[in-house]
Amino acid sequence: MINLNHAVAFQHVLWDQQLKEAQTIVDMTCGKGLDLTYIAQKALKKASIFAVDIQTEAISLAKKRVNGLHDVHFIQASHSEVLPKYITAPIDLAIFNLGYLPTGNHAIHTQGATTIEAVKALLKQLAPKGLITLVAYPGTEAGAQEEVELASFLRTLDQKQYDVSYWSPINQIHNPPTLYIVKGR
Numbered sequence: 001m002i003n004l005n006h007a008v009a010f011q012h013v014l015w016d017q018q019l020k021e022a023q024t025i026v027d028m029t030c031g032k033g034l035d036l037t038y039i040a041q042k043a044l045k046k047a048s049i050f051a052v053d054i055q056t057e058a059i060s061l062a063k064k065r066v067n068g069l070h071d072v073h074f075i076q077a078s079h080s081e082v083l084p085k086y087i088t089a090p091i092d093l094a095i096f097n098l099g100y101l102p103t104g105n106h107a108i109h110t111q112g113a114t115t116i117e118a119v120k121a122l123l124k125q126l127a128p129k130g131l132i133t134l135v136a137y138p139g140t141e142a143g144a145q146e147e148v149e150l151a152s153f154l155r156t157l158d159q160k161q162y163d164v165s166y167w168s169p170i171n172q173i174h175n176p177p178t179l180y181i182v183k184g185r
């Protein structure tokens with residue numbers, strides 16, 4: 001059943017399709033590893049999975065959570081700095097769950113400028129028909145600002161090269177998370 005209640009769950013339907021063939025997958029904000037666990041359980045055994053986070057705390061929580069599910073290459077760095085330095089293969093699926101680590105320091109929040117830099121680097125390395133999903137959090141001031149910047153950048157992408165779309169619940173109070181989707185054509 002497709003979950004139409006929350007962007008984080010709704011995106012699974014897109015990942016499921018992509019994971020059937022994806023060879024190289026990157027979680028650009030692995031946090032405590034919930035999204036990564038989903039990916040690790042569904043990815044092909046031979047797929048390469050990379051997980052990036054700027055915080056030591058996130059990397060160690062995510063490592064523990066996915067232990068034994070799939071090999072994962074962890075990279076502690078800003079996602080704006082990992083491509084092509086640490087990952088050189090064409091990328092079939094890249095995911096971002098923006099914002100902050102709920103159990104950690106809320107000041108360590110993703111930023112529009114660095115998120116956009118990371119997306120630009122990804123677009124150069126995206127495999128044919130590659131997919132990028134980004135969950136944004138307009139319910140906080142920093143998250144709302146980041147979403148405005150991200151959306152205005154994504155709107156400029158060439159429609160001949162990418163299908164770019166957006167999904168959000170529209171009858172929920174408190175500005176629920178929203179999902180941005182970029183698919184190579």
Ligand SMILES: C[S@@+](CC[C@H](N)C(=O)[O-])C[C@H]1O[C@@H](n2cnc3c(N)ncnc32)[C@H](O)[C@@H]1O
Pocket residue numbers: 028029030031032033034035036052053054055058077078079080097098099100101102108109110111114
């Ligand atoms: C909402 S959490 C991610 C949730 C995670 N995907 C999960 O399933 O648990 C956002 C994460 O982004 C990380 N982050 C913030 N700025 C970053 C940056 N420039 N590069 C990489 N990660 C960053 C934070 O440390 C935090 O862990």
